[in-house]
Amino acid sequence: MRLGLLTACLPGESLADVAGWAGAHGYAALEVAAWPDRPGRDWEASHLDVESFDAAEAARVRGLLAEHDLELSAVAYYENNLHEDPAVREATHDHLRRCIDAAQLLGVGLVGTFVGRDVSRTVAENLRLAETVLPPLVEYAAARDVRLVIENCPMEGWHPDGYPANLAYSPELWGWLAGLGLWLNYDPSHLAWLGIDPVAALDAHADRVLHVQAKDVELHPAARNRYGVFGRVLDREPWTSGWWRYRVPGLGELDWGRLVDALRRAGYDGVVSVEHEDPVWSGTPGRIRQGLAVAERTLGPLLAA
Template sequence: MRLGLFTGCLPRLSLEAIAEWSARQGYDALEVAAWPTAATEAGYAAHIDVAGMTGDEIARVRGVLTRNGLTLSAISYYANNLHGDDAERERIHRHLLACVDAAAALEVPCVGTFVGRDASRSVADNLARAQRHLPPLVEYAAARGIRLVIENCPMESWHPDGYPGNLAYSPELWDWLSGLGLYLNFDPSHLVWLGIDPIDALRPRLERGQVLHVQAKDIEIDDRARTRYGFFGKTVGRQAPEDVGWWRYRVPGRGLLDWNRLVDTLYAGGFDGVVAVEHEDPVWGGSEERIKQGLQIAAGTLRPLIL
């Protein structure tokens, strides 16, 4: 098992700068964010230009990794693959397939993404649409030796009322994903606020070989605030769909997850991939310095556990 980080939290830094800093902090691998380069103006990260994956770009990326003793665990583009607008969904799919091509060129085993959802349709309608739209993506990746790993984030910010916007948030849906040939990028933090025990959910997925990548993120829950707002969160005072008011994500070591048990469960289940820190902690955010401090806290928590 190796310790990695997801580069999306440092969108303004180059891949070179992130690799050099990460290696010094004891990280072994990078899950690289690869949004379209045009999206960087909106704050998204494009640390690899998958649309311009020339021989020179391949050599550049390999050189960065070699110099810093790092590996790539995944190339990731977390977008709504069931977007309700046909033209936008097709654009998303084209870029995801470019990520697959880049992963194949760089010999990276996984491409990370979401399933998504058309928020104007019912869950049943979305599941039926997924049966049409997702298999061609899986087949394209498989033909190139790449597997698509789906993060189990509910993406409540994609729904106008804060309901799940990514149909991959529960073990029931993971069974459905498996039937489509999709794998998991397992993130335990999302399960806690949904009332799902992450260890109990993880064990059978390891037995079935469905977990190919892990994201490490923690969570903090305010029980008194939940008593005020209820499970679905703020209503009158909500500033954004994700502004639920009673929970927030934290870096590993600053939340309530038992990382010793989680990592031990991964080892017991035979997982030998990358555990990549995903930094979405508002306490350790807001500036490059604070984000890096958060990543140092995460490394200090996880590094002694990942041998």
């Protein structure tokens, strides 16, 4: 296993700057963010311009990573592929296809995304919708030797009431994902606040895991006793539950020794990619890098053991 990081945490930095820092600070891989460069969405990173990507740009990116002894673990575009607005949904699918094209040119076999949810429909209706609209994307990827890996994040902030809005949040759905030809980008942090043992979930589905994201979570059970698992209702703020928050690995509840051991027992030999969403170590590029350094100190020795 090798330690990587998702570049989305540094949206204002160039890919060259992120690669230079990562290669010098114990990282061996990058999961490269490829959101569209859109005004007013500064939190989305566009480290690959997949809309104009060609063989020359692919060679440049491969050379940049090689210069810093880094591999590319996946192209990252985590968006709502079941969005309730058909025009937005189709634009999302079109950009996802461009990410797949870029992955093919780069010689990396994985593109990370979400299933998503149409929040105007029931879960059952969404499952049927997904069974219609996702297989063509899976087929498009397969024709280019690329597989789609789905992060198991609930994306509760997309739902007006804070309910899961990415239909990959529960291990109950992972077999359904497999039936559609989708694979897992396994992130244990989401399972912990949902009350699911992340090791038990991994043991049951390890054969579907092609990529791993490393994020920790800080829980406050006393606040959960007031708000419930779905978080605060009155004066609700999207993405703020009132009783849990994400942290970098080593500063939350997860037992990373146990998790890495479970991955090793399962035969996983891919990248463990740090997804930095820690509000404590955020605000400036310098603080974000400090958080990434904490993650490397936590995970680096475990992955090397």
